[in-house]
Amino acid sequence: MKNMCRTRSCIDWIALIVVLAAGPVWAGLPIQVSLFPTADSFVREQAPTLNYGGAGLLCAGGPDSVNAGGQQNGRFESVMQFDASEATGSFDSAYEPGRWVISRMELRLFENGEPGNSLFPRGVGQFSVKWMSADGWTQGNGTPMVPMPASGTVICWSLLQTLLAGGTEETLGTLVSTGTDEPMVYPLPFQTSLESELNAGGVASLHIVPITPTIGFSVHSTNYFDSSKKPVIYLVAVPRGDADGNGLVTSDDIGPFVTALLTGALPNGLRTAVVDMNQDGVLDGRDVQGFVARLGVF
Ligand SMILES: [Ca+2]
Ligand SMILES: [Ca+2]
Ligand SMILES: [Ca+2]
Structure with missing residues (x-):
């Protein structure tokens, strides 16, 4: 307590002691939302005006990648678009608008290590996931068997180059494929343009780019029949002040809140933005008043 009083005002600590007797005043649960893409597609440098948006796979293929028969089909990139309004609507109704924080944010993909269609390259390697500012594209209906000429907003390699040239990108992560059929979970970084768009309930586009020249990385798309293998942005939000991450702001949060003030860390790897009340x-003493207010004492 000596250290605490050295860094916090006595009024703040008295307030905390008062609320020790307070019972739960805020009901809720950690709300989880899985967002499927509202549009997704791969595009090919060697077929710059063709669309494959109805395909069951997305792909990142390096320029030197080959298919199962050793043939090169050139560079593949993919784009995905998500509408966060479903998530923010759930968070708003559970916690009230402006009173929640995203505590987990993951991109979940299901790799297909050996695609049956010979268009797709195979090979493990690195790829990157980028947020891109341009959302002005649609997925189209082309498939590997019947690619469709793209026009207007229908995505193809050429349109993607135009969109990238007129917008900005932000790298969210450099990742590694496995070459096996299995689910992949990638934590997405906070304090990014992606998080801002998700917080605002907006539309967010992601861009999957090969890094290793020989990578042939395929994942199931949102057009795939098995929804358990579709791409997902998985979000969990908690009410601001929920220092133990259980979806409730109660007196149980006082201990981890005080610990966070003193050490800068929350339990279970919870991000400290959860208790950045103002x-x-x-994270400092200026957050105490907001935390106490959240507990319903004042
Ligand atoms: Ca698609
Ligand atoms: Ca809690
Ligand atoms: Ca603060």
Whole structure:
């Protein structure tokens, strides 16, 4: 307590002691939302005006990648678009608008290590996931068997180059494929343009780009019949002040909140933004009043 009093005002600590007797006043659960893409497609450098948006797979293929028969089909990239309004609607109704924080944010993909169609390259390697600012594209209906000429907003290699040239991108992660049929879970970084768009309930586009020249990385798309293998952005949100991450702001959060003030860390790897009550990006004594208010004492 000596250290605490050295860094916090006595009024703040008295307030905390008062709320020790308070019972739960805020009901809720950690709300989880899985967002499927509203559109997704791969595009090919060697077929720059063709669309494959109805395909069951997305692909990142390096320029030197080959298919199962050793043939090169050139570079593949993919795009995915998500509408976050479903998630923010759930969070708003559970916790009230402006009173929640995304505590987990993951991209979940299901790799197909050996695609049956010979168009797709195979080979493990690195790829990157980028947020891109341009959302002005649609997925189209082309398939590997029947690619469709793209026009207007229908995505193809050429349109993607135009969109990238007129917008910005932000790398979210450099990842590694496995070459096996299995689910892959990639934590997405916070304090990014992606998080901002998701917080605002907007539309967000992701861009999957090969890094290793020989990578042939395929994952099931949102057109795939098995929804358990579709791409997903998985989100969990908790009410601001929920220092133990159980979806409730109660007196049980006082201990981890105080610990976070003193050590800068929350339990279970929870991000400290959860208890940055005044949202100034800093966790300090100025967050105590907001935390106490959230507990319903004042
Ligand atoms: Ca698609
Ligand atoms: Ca809690
Ligand atoms: Ca703060």
